Amino acid sequence: MPANMGEAVKATDNQLNTSAIREQFPVLEREVNGFPLAYFDNAATTQKPLSVINALTEYYSAYNANIHRGVHTLAEEATTAFEQTRAAVRRLVNAREAEEIIFTKGTSEGINLVAATYGKAFIGQGDEIIITGMEHHSNIVPWQMLAEEKGAVLKVIPINERGEISLDEFNSRLSGNTKMVAICLASNALGTVNPVKELITAAHDAGAVVLLDAAQALPHMEVDVQALDCDFLAASAHKMYGPTGVGILYGKRRLLEKMPPYQGGGEMIKEVTFARTTYNDIPFKFEAGTPNIADVIAFKPAIDFINTIGKENIARHEHALLQQATAGFQQIDSVQLVGTAKEKVSVLSFNITGMHPFDIGMMLDATGIAVRTGHHCTMPLMERFAIEGTVRASFAVYNTAEEVDRLIRSVERIAARVKK
Amino acid sequence: MSSIRQIQDEIISEFALLADDREATLFYLMELGDKMPPLAGEYKTEDNLIKGCQSKVWLHADYKEGKVFFAADSNTDITRGLISLLVRILSGQTPDAIIDADLDFIEKIGMGQIIGSQRSNGFASMIKQMKMYALGYKTKVAMK
Numbered sequence: 001m002p003a004n005m006g007e008a009v010k011a012t013d014n015q016l017n018t019s020a021i022r023e024q025f026p027v028l029e030r031e032v033n034g035f036p037l038a039y040f041d042n043a044a045t046t047q048k049p050l051s052v053i054n055a056l057t058e059y060y061s062a063y064n065a066n067i068h069r070g071v072h073t074l075a076e077e078a079t080t081a082f083e084q085t086r087a088a089v090r091r092l093v094n095a096r097e098a099e100e101i102i103f104t105k106g107t108s109e110g111i112n113l114v115a116a117t118y119g120k121a122f123i124g125q126g127d128e129i130i131i132t133g134m135e136h137h138s139n140i141v142p143w144q145m146l147a148e149e150k151g152a153v154l155k156v157i158p159i160n161e162r163g164e165i166s167l168d169e170f171n172s173r174l175s176g177n178t179k180m181v182a183i184c185l186a187s188n189a190l191g192t193v194n195p196v197k198e199l200i201t202a203a204h205d206a207g208a209v210v211l212l213d214a215a216q217a218l219p220h221m222e223v224d225v226q227a228l229d230c231d232f233l234a235a236s237a238h239k240m241y242g243p244t245g246v247g248i249l250y251g252k253r254r255l256l257e258k259m260p261p262y263q264g265g266g267e268m269i270k271e272v273t274f275a276r277t278t279y280n281d282i283p284f285k286f287e288a289g290t291p292n293i294a295d296v297i298a299f300k301p302a303i304d305f306i307n308t309i310g311k312e313n314i315a316r317h318e319h320a321l322l323q324q325a326t327a328g329f330q331q332i333d334s335v336q337l338v339g340t341a342k343e344k345v346s347v348l349s350f351n352i353t354g355m356h357p358f359d360i361g362m363m364l365d366a367t368g369i370a371v372r373t374g375h376h377c378t379m380p381l382m383e384r385f386a387i388e389g390t391v392r393a394s395f396a397v398y399n400t401a402e403e404v405d406r407l408i409r410s411v412e413r414i415a416a417r418v419k420k
Numbered sequence: 421m422s423s424i425r426q427i428q429d430e431i432i433s434e435f436a437l438l439a440d441d442r443e444a445t446l447f448y449l450m451e452l453g454d455k456m457p458p459l460a461g462e463y464k465t466e467d468n469l470i471k472g473c474q475s476k477v478w479l480h481a482d483y484k485e486g487k488v489f490f491a492a493d494s495n496t497d498i499t500r501g502l503i504s505l506l507v508r509i510l511s512g513q514t515p516d517a518i519i520d521a522d523l524d525f526i527e528k529i530g531m532g533q534i535i536g537s538q539r540s541n542g543f544a545s546m547i548k549q550m551k552m553y554a555l556g557y558k559t560k561v562a563m564k
Contacts, residue, residue: 034440034442356474358474358499359497362446363443363446363498389474
């Protein structure tokens with residue numbers, strides 16, 4: 001971690017030193033279409049600090065080796081670095097032990113893993129799975145596939161106009177038949193933060209286990225798996241300043257131990273004969289084959305980056321940007337905000353009357369502003385709001401008030417065209 | 421009828437004034453799209469739809485006296501503007517001219533990027549579909 005990162009957190013009126021933070025992200029110096037890049041597509045993937053980029057290069061230049069079981073020095077160094085990331089993830093989510101952290105290739109794989117293993121063993125004919133109306137396709141489709149295979153039933157908690165679910169709607173769907181509740185901690189399309197603590201308690205009382213999709217929450221807010229008492233939690237490194245191709249799956253030891261393996265191969269076995277194979281202990285039971293060593297190792301400096309600044313400081317900064325953008329957009333008549341929940345992470349979805357999100361996204365790119373447009377892999381949610389898609393601006397710790405101001409002014413110009 | 425080359429050159433010089441201002445280029449494209457006569461509802465069918473994840477294009481073709489005539493529409497304004505240019509260039513040309521057309525105007529007006537994003541927009545597939553129609557009409561005539 002470069003020395004000046006300490007400066008970044010030194011608060012003057014609780015303001016982050018964003019210029020010191022921005023210096024850590026080489027891509028932010030780029031120009032796009034003649035304008036400085038204003039990157040607001042962070043909910044899709046964040047940019048990477050130098051410490052992450054350097055860790056990748058360093059691994060390949062200095063100690064590239066396959067991990068575990070190697071007796072030579074490089075293998076030992078690579079294994080140590082790999083397992084240090086697991087330990088850092090454990091601390092980040094406050095899991096009881098590092099063995100409860102499984103590396104995957106992303107949130108989607110984590111959810112698929114649980115559906116394919118826990119689902120295979122413990123969900124059957126007539127059992128019920130509850131999700132919400134705001135889930136990403138990756139927290140819908142694996143459960144649909146499982147339900148179809150097993151004859152289980154998928155139940156959906158509806159959401160209100162602001163993009164929130166209610167506990168009553170949840171409780172009315174919860175029963176002794178509920179075996180799994182799979183829900184996002186924060187919505188990727190709306191930003192809504194769900195009241196998961198209450199849901200988890202109710203689900204446990206009914207005998208169900210709970211999986212949290214934390215892909216959009218973990219980069220922005222404190223997540224403590226012990227305090228929440230969730231059974232599973234999945235997230236992605238690349239949405240929190242880390243490399244692509246790495247995900248984490250937390251699972252309670254007693255559940256992971258009784259689940260069948262996910263994929264067969266090397267690493268996940270204890271002993272193999274042609275007659276029979278015994279499986280390795282957790283987490284290795286779920287990590288068949290050579291993992292994504294370089295990217296897992298380079299995920300650690302991303303976690304260090306977050307810890308150095310502090311989740312609380314990150315959340316405060318992002319929330320201020322969200323407030324600024326929300327207030328700015330509310331001044332523009334033809335802008336409709338989609339998702340106005342009381343509790344939100346820094347995601348702002350919107351539309352302009354009479355314009356397709358695709359056109360708005362192209363127009364913003366013309367002045368160097370990067371946003372996402374479309375259905376955000378939440379087609380049922382878009383249907384709920386009777387829209388084809390939205391424009392989504394999502395803020396990260398390196399975004400500035402000046403950039404948000406540019407966004408507001410560009411949207412004003414685009415909206416003015418429609419009035420003609 | 422001007423040749424495909426001539427019409428493309430006209431368009432390139434019209435856009436040359438805006439070349440460095442991408443926002444102005446997009447505003448102008450949207451204006452051109454607004455001016456294009458809308459495609460009759462009967463042609464906005466599933467069969468005529470070229471699907472992209474975000475921008476969709478409806479394309480209708482007709483063959484009269486050795487020439488191909490196109491009419492099209494899109495659900496997004498920028499794509500509709502680009503389509504209006506394609507219709508201006510290719511509609512009323514012979515099948516051979518359409519098949520051989522080298523549509524370099526897209527790059528030259530700074531919109532090359534839209535061709536690359538095939539998954540998200542129907543425009544990229546539209547050019548291919550226009551050429552397929554031309555080839556289809558040519559083959560039909562040859563078989564008579």
